[in-house]
Every structure is written in structure tokens, then in C-alpha cells.
Amino acid sequence: MSGPKKSLFLTSALAAAGLASLPAHGKDASAGPDTRPNIVFAISDDQSWIHAGAYGTRGLQTPTFDRIAREGVLFTRAFCSSPSCTPSRAAILTGQVFSRLEESANLWSTLDAKFPVYPDLLEKAGYRIGLTGKGWSPGDLRPGGRNRNPAGPHYKDFSTFLASVPEGKPFCYWFGSTDPHRPYVHGSGLASGKSLSDATVPPFLPDAPEVRSDILDYYFEVERFDREVGNILRQLEKAGKLDNTIVVMTSDNGMPFPRAKANVYDYGARMPLAVRWPARVPPNRVVEDFVSFPDFAPTFLEAAGLKPLPEMTGRSLLPLLVSKRSGRIDRKRDRAYIGRERHANVRAGNLGYPIRAVRTDEFLYIRNFEPDRWPAGDPPRFGDIDNGPTKAWMMEHRDDPGVQRLFDLAFGKRPAEELYDLRKDPYQMRNVASDTGYAKTARGLRSDLDGWMKRIKDPRAFGEGDRFDRYPYVSPGRNRTPMRRAPIPASPAKE
Numbered sequence: 001m002s003g004p005k006k007s008l009f010l011t012s013a014l015a016a017a018g019l020a021s022l023p024a025h026g027k028d029a030s031a032g033p034d035t036r037p038n039i040v041f042a043i044s045d046d047q048s049w050i051h052a053g054a055y056g057t058r059g060l061q062t063p064t065f066d067r068i069a070r071e072g073v074l075f076t077r078a079f080c081s082s083p084s085c086t087p088s089r090a091a092i093l094t095g096q097v098f099s100r101l102e103e104s105a106n107l108w109s110t111l112d113a114k115f116p117v118y119p120d121l122l123e124k125a126g127y128r129i130g131l132t133g134k135g136w137s138p139g140d141l142r143p144g145g146r147n148r149n150p151a152g153p154h155y156k157d158f159s160t161f162l163a164s165v166p167e168g169k170p171f172c173y174w175f176g177s178t179d180p181h182r183p184y185v186h187g188s189g190l191a192s193g194k195s196l197s198d199a200t201v202p203p204f205l206p207d208a209p210e211v212r213s214d215i216l217d218y219y220f221e222v223e224r225f226d227r228e229v230g231n232i233l234r235q236l237e238k239a240g241k242l243d244n245t246i247v248v249m250t251s252d253n254g255m256p257f258p259r260a261k262a263n264v265y266d267y268g269a270r271m272p273l274a275v276r277w278p279a280r281v282p283p284n285r286v287v288e289d290f291v292s293f294p295d296f297a298p299t300f301l302e303a304a305g306l307k308p309l310p311e312m313t314g315r316s317l318l319p320l321l322v323s324k325r326s327g328r329i330d331r332k333r334d335r336a337y338i339g340r341e342r343h344a345n346v347r348a349g350n351l352g353y354p355i356r357a358v359r360t361d362e363f364l365y366i367r368n369f370e371p372d373r374w375p376a377g378d379p380p381r382f383g384d385i386d387n388g389p390t391k392a393w394m395m396e397h398r399d400d401p402g403v404q405r406l407f408d409l410a411f412g413k414r415p416a417e418e419l420y421d422l423r424k425d426p427y428q429m430r431n432v433a434s435d436t437g438y439a440k441t442a443r444g445l446r447s448d449l450d451g452w453m454k455r456i457k458d459p460r461a462f463g464e465g466d467r468f469d470r471y472p473y474v475s476p477g478r479n480r481t482p483m484r485r486a487p488i489p490a491s492p493a494k495e
């Protein structure tokens with residue numbers, strides 16, 4: 001969409017929704033009652049997009065997510081910037097693609113204070129900001145020159161935070177659960193009354209009872225996150241603040257299973273996303289536009305009457321939210337770009353596994369920059385796959401007929417290019433990158449990805465990708481510079 005056309009569309013969309021009358025800059029809102037919306041951003045940890053009732057998955061109950069979707073907008077094509085906690089969260093907070101964020105493109109890193117984050121900008125504009133649970137994390141914020149989590153100052157829980165908000169002041173709150181991150185209480189899914197037949201096993205995982213039970217344990221934690229967000233909604237309702245609050249419910253990366261988390265396939269990078277804001281957003285809509293996590297920061301700033309910063313690569317979702325339409329609204333939103341650098345410290349020399357990818361409706365094209373490295377981490381640990389019953393079962397049965405291929409897909413090396421035809425292969429298991437019938441498609445997507453990397457100034461587009469391997473891994477006790485005092489906790493430890 002061209003510039004003038006875009007602004008015309010935006011202006012009319014905003015006017016239609018009554019947004020044009022919002023104060024241009026929040027600080028002057030004292031002239032009258034402050035009508036700027038509150039923002040509640042609820043993010044789970046390691047949940048794949050499909051694992052919510054609203055997406056049709058049976059066997060798990062997510063009434064809160066389903067309510068937000070029903071009374072707001074359900075997004076079907078939301079993608080994180082990078083399927084790993086730290087870079088995914090950094091992209092949300094800064095409104096920038098993960099690869100622009102230096103150290104924070106890696107897991108267990110820091111986020112330099114030179115990168116502005118939306119909670120700080122809202123605070124300057126008069127918002128009360130706060131965080132409970134896992135914000136930007138994991139890592140150590142001190143080397144980046146920060147003295148608090150970029151998601152906001154910590155509060156014990158939402159009611160404590162809400163009680164701290166001065167009358168008439170808008171707020172921006174981040175609730176970061178550590179569910180459904182591993183480890184799980186083994187058998188908790190079954191113990192909660194679920195049965196093995198409640199688990200849906202995606203075809204890239206072996207259909208074994210151990211795997212089903214592991215998926216049920218994951219479901220159990222997805223449900224716990226859903227209940228916790230439900231409690232927040234109830235408190236908002238009780239305080240009479242529910243309808244002018246933008247409630248966002250999503251996750252940071254996909255399920256902690258082989259070929260999911262830390263991968264750019266859909267189960268790693270495609271995210272659940274529902275947004276509710278009855279004051280401005282027409283309900284009961286399913287939006288199929290591609291949206292990306294850097295889009296959140298510009299959205300929140302714009303909703304608060306602020307201008308997104310020029311360095312933010314994300315685009316505001318407000319035009320989609322205030323629209324009355326469903327389906328594909330903005331035809332330009334027809335793809336998402338995803339990537340990764342270093343996840344865990346699991347390769348000799350602390351090397352990462354660099355990937356960039358583009359996902360359209362029909363194809364997923366992947367570039368693996370270092371195909372000689374192990375995508376899941378060096379054997380025998382394969383440490384980029386979280387330890388758990390499914391991983392253990394696959395390693396134990398790796399030579400069984402039927403398991404071997406799945407093992408190779410998740411644990412084995414990969415070629416420099418992968419291409420999946422999603423019309424025939426929705427689970428992205430048959431690489432057609434070298435099939436002559438797909439040569440033209442591969443060429444087009446290759447050049448599209450190159451163009452995007454240059455536009456967003458990705459260091460890998462300019463031969464500077466090695467820097468991501470040189471940044472320190474700041475996990476406590478490993479490869480760290482001596483500390484004068486305790487690190488600023490980026491998140492509570494997983495219980």
C-alpha cells in the first residue's frame with residue numbers, strides 16, 4: 001500500500017472507530033478525563049498457535065482465550081520474530097525484528113538500553129506500567145545498561161498492581177506466565193482427568209503413549225495460564241475497567257517438543273493471538289492477515305495516541321483491529337519473516353544455528369546459513385530441544401522403523417535451503433527446495449527474503465552474521481564476566 005493511500009485508509013479507519021479524537025500526546029490528557037485505553041498483555045511461555053479451543057483443538061479447555069477471541073479478534077496468522085524466549089520478547093518490546101537487536105537476538109543475553117521499549121514510552125506519556133512474572137527474559141539486563149525489566153517494574157500480582165494505579169490514570173500491564181515451559185509434573189495431564197485420546201499428536205512426532213502423556217502435561221499448563229488470565233479479566237471487570245482495556249493473549253514461541261520450539265516451522269513460530277477491546281474493536285472476527293510480533297509496540301503506542309518510533313520495523317495492528325471486516329483485510333499483509341540465531345549454549349564454541357525464513361499462505365522458505373552445524377545442538381545432547389519424555393522416547397527409539405525419519409527431521413542436519421508446499425504438506429515435513437518443479441518458487445522467495453534482510457538492515461545481509469556467535473551467553477554460572485552484585489532477575493525460576 002502506498003504512503004498517501006495508507007494514511008488515508010488509516011485516518012478513515014481511525015475516524016470510523018473514534019480514534020482520531022484521541023490525544024496526540026498523552027501528557028496533555030490532563031485537560032479532560034483520560035480516555036486512553038489500558039493495556040493488558042498476557043503472554044504464555046512455549047505455546048504453539050493451535051493449542052487453544054478457538055483454533056479447533058479438542059482435549060484442552062481455554063475458555064479465557066476463547067472469550068477474548070469471541071468478543072474481539074482471533075488472528076490465525078500471527079508469527080513471533082524468533083522462536084526463542086529472549087529474542088521473541090525483545091522484538092515485542094522494541095517493535096523491531098529480532099536480528100536488529102544485537103545481543104538480544106540470542107537467548108540468555110542482554111538488551112541494550114539504546115533500544116527504546118514501548119512500556120517506557122507509555123510511562124513517559126503518563127501510563128502506570130507494571131509486570132508480573134516473566135518479562136524480557138532470560139538474561140541479565142545490567143550489561144545492557146538497564147536497571148529494571150523492559151516490560152516494567154515487578155508486581156507480585158495483578159491486584160497489587162491495579163491497586164497501585166492512581167485514579168484516572170491509564171495503565172499498561174504485562175503478565176508473563178512460565179506455563180507451559182518445561183519441566184512438567186510428570187503425569188499431571190492424566191491426573192487432571194484427561195485421557196490419552198485427548199492429545200492430538202502432530203505427524204512430525206511419534207504417536208506413542210509416552211508422547212501423548214507428555215502432550216497432556218503440556219495441555220495442563222496451557223489451561224493453567226488460561227485460568228490465570230481469566231482471573232485478571234474478572235478483576236478488570238470488577239473494577240469497571242474491562243471494556244476500555246486492550247487485552248492481548250499470546251505466547252512467545254512454540255511448544256517445547258522436537259521440531260517445534262526453536263524452529264521456524266509453524267509449531268515453533270506460529271503463535272496463538274486474540275485481542276479484545278470492546279470500546280473500539282468490533283467483536284467476533286477472525287482475521288487472516290499475517291501479523292508479526294514487532295507489530296505490538298506500534299499498536300500500543302498508536303492506541304495511546306503516540307507515534308511509533310521510526311526505528312520500529314513493526315506496523316500497527318490498529319487498522320485491522322478497528323475494522324469491521326474478517327478474513328484478509330490488508331492485502332499487503334501476505335507474509336511473515338522469521339529467524340533465529342543462538343538458542344541454548346549447545347554447540348562447540350558456543351555457536352548458534354542461524355536461520356532466516358519467509359512464510360506465505362502457500363509456502364515456507366528457509367535459509368540455513370550454517371548447514372554443517374547441528375540445528376538441534378551437538379550430539380549426543382541435542383540441547384536446543386528441551387529435555388522431556390518425548391525427546392527421551394525419540395532418542396531411545398531412533399532406529400525403530402517409523403521413528404527414524406521423524407528423528408532425522410527433528411534432530412538431524414538440514415540442507416542450506418528448505419522449501420515446503422503448505423498446500424500439500426501443512427506440517428512441513430517434505431523439503432522440495434531441490435525439486436525442479438519448485439525452482440521458480442524457490443527463486444522468488446529467495447530473492448524476497450534477501451530483499452527483506454537488506455531493508456531491515458539485518459547484519460547477516462551484510463556479511464556480519466558472525467557477531468551473533470561472539471556475544472556472550474550470560475546464563476548464571478557460565479561464560480560470564482564477574483558480577484559485582486546479583487544479576488537483575490529477568491524472570492522467576494520455573495517451579
Ligand SMILES: [Ca+2]
Nearest residue numbers: 045046085252
Ligand atoms: Ca518461551
